[in-house]
Amino acid sequence: MDEAVGTRWSGETLTFSHHDPERLLAGVRLVAHVVLPGDRRAFSYDEGDRAWRLSVTLDAWRLEYRLELRHASGDIAVVCDPENPRRVGSAFGDWSVAERADYVEPAWLRLPGAEGSWRELTIPTPTLNADVWARIWSPAGAGGHVLVAHDGPEYDKMADLGQYSAAMVGSARLPPHHLVLLAPGARNEWYSANPAYAHALAREVLPRLRAELGTTRPAVGMGTSLGGLAMLHAQRRYPNVFAGLFLQSGSYFRPRLDPQESKFPWFQRIVRFAGRLVGAAGISGRTAAVPITMTCGRVEENLGNNREMALALRRLGYPAELFEVPDAHNFTGWRDAFDPYLTDLLRRVWTPVQDRGDHELKVAKWRRS
Numbered sequence: 001m002d003e004a005v006g007t008r009w010s011g012e013t014l015t016f017s018h019h020d021p022e023r024l025l026a027g028v029r030l031v032a033h034v035v036l037p038g039d040r041r042a043f044s045y046d047e048g049d050r051a052w053r054l055s056v057t058l059d060a061w062r063l064e065y066r067l068e069l070r071h072a073s074g075d076i077a078v079v080c081d082p083e084n085p086r087r088v089g090s091a092f093g094d095w096s097v098a099e100r101a102d103y104v105e106p107a108w109l110r111l112p113g114a115e116g117s118w119r120e121l122t123i124p125t126p127t128l129n130a131d132v133w134a135r136i137w138s139p140a141g142a143g144g145h146v147l148v149a150h151d152g153p154e155y156d157k158m159a160d161l162g163q164y165s166a167a168m169v170g171s172a173r174l175p176p177h178h179l180v181l182l183a184p185g186a187r188n189e190w191y192s193a194n195p196a197y198a199h200a201l202a203r204e205v206l207p208r209l210r211a212e213l214g215t216t217r218p219a220v221g222m223g224t225s226l227g228g229l230a231m232l233h234a235q236r237r238y239p240n241v242f243a244g245l246f247l248q249s250g251s252y253f254r255p256r257l258d259p260q261e262s263k264f265p266w267f268q269r270i271v272r273f274a275g276r277l278v279g280a281a282g283i284s285g286r287t288a289a290v291p292i293t294m295t296c297g298r299v300e301e302n303l304g305n306n307r308e309m310a311l312a313l314r315r316l317g318y319p320a321e322l323f324e325v326p327d328a329h330n331f332t333g334w335r336d337a338f339d340p341y342l343t344d345l346l347r348r349v350w351t352p353v354q355d356r357g358d359h360e361l362k363v364a365k366w367r368r369s
Contacts, residue, residue, distance in 0.1 A: 121133075
């Protein structure tokens with residue numbers, strides 16, 4: 001409940017208010033990357049309260065949003081909610097955020113982390129005629145376990161991925177591991193099911209990382225949106241380069257489900273890749289059946305294509321799971337899904353069967369402390 005700042009939750013209903021006592025505005029509209037029943041986004045003016053109001057039903061813990069203010073002159077401004085001081089950062093600037101009363105941040109955000117060192121690495125990729133920049137965190141005893149993240153700097157800055165790894169190692173919930181944050185470079189072009197990028201990642205970036213870290217083990221790859229799509233695309237073309245994948249809100253565009261994305265420059269390239277997977281029948285001989293964990297927000301546009309892709313991957317022989325979380329397409333929602341979903345995937349990949357009993361005892365001890 002947040003009536004003082006003009007937003008109010010009641011169950012799954014979120015009500016917005018924007019005061020305009022002199023009715024200077026011609027209209028107010030909600031801007032949010034969510035699917036709403038009836039796509040109701042336009043506010044109505046309440047003559048009694050002299051305010052613009054909108055109520056929406058939302059199966060989520062929180063909503064990141066802006067307001068589109070339309071003036072009588074025809075000018076339009078998209079702004080954070082002036083009556084709500086709460087803000088959250090994104091790759092495209094700040095958004096207002098409304099949190100339901102039952103929303104709780106992950107406990108690992110407040111845990112002490114394992115000590116580790118950071119270093120930077122620039123990796124030339126002749127295939128792309130460009131460098132790929134990486135930032136690497138390594139704690140003591142990291143050994144051969146490697147987690148590689150697309151959009152890595154953004155994941156760290158806005159979803160606290162570095163703190164997650166340090167907290168999981170410090171609490172003995174995960175074994176010591178290297179965390180590699182890959183900068184996106186020419187993101188839209190590279191991450192859009194691009195064969196050249198997949199080749200550069202599999203044959204130039206990952207081998208250089210393995211040499212740098214002194215390991216021969218395949219990494220676990222993770223990514224969000226286009227970054228998740230690119231990880232899956234690379235694994236399909238080079239089946240043995242990853243030991244597992246953690247894919248959040250992947251952009252597996254399909255014409256039927258995602259017509260709003262049709263103006264994206266590489267839409268058809270993504271559609272062809274996703275269509276081949278969805279249309280494939282039975283187990284593929286190219287498949288290295290690595291475990292795949294997917295998460296997606298219950299109220300985001302990508303939910304339909306993620307459900308379809310999860311079914312397709314299982315049909316192709318992957319042990320793939322999709323978990324729908326009460327949020328949308330944003331870094332906080334992705335962060336909140338790290339534990340338990342990423343934790344469980346990494347334990348499954350990194351903890352040998354014979355060692356899992358001891359590991360479970362360590363986890364139980366940590367949870368009691």
